[in-house]
């Protein structure tokens with residue numbers, strides 16, 4: 001199961017949940033706009049996916065019907081649309097997003113709810129020699145290869 005995160009979810013978390021995570025490009029743009037440093041740490045763990053136009057239209061239609069349209073940004077709409085395309089669960093604290101999700105029978109969870117496991121341990125791994133590091137470094141000090149953010153299980 002893949003979790004679709006909106007900006008409010010990302011902004012309120014220090015660590016990412018242990019599930020697969022996808023976000024629409026607009027969420028990444030919002031983090032960038034605030035120069036959010038967590039983007040450096042999380043960049044490799046977030047799957048950035050475009051939603052389809054068909055799903056966007058469906059969500060817009062549902063939001064119009066429920067009166068949430070004015071409270072949803074284009075990015076919010078794309079989060080819900082992506083959940084349709086990927087058959088994912090939306091992770092959000094935004095009530096309008098939650099409302100449209102329930103109308104459309106899309107599963108959602110508030111951030112920090114029981115059942116959302118937060119990753120305690122995740123680290124960086126060298127692409128070359130495979131050594132683990134706590135902090136991100138530009139190159140592996142041992143072999144000089146690039147590093148990748150990985151979840152340690």
Ligand SMILES: [Zn+2]
Pocket residue numbers: 126127128129130131140141142143144145
């Ligand atoms: Zn190395």
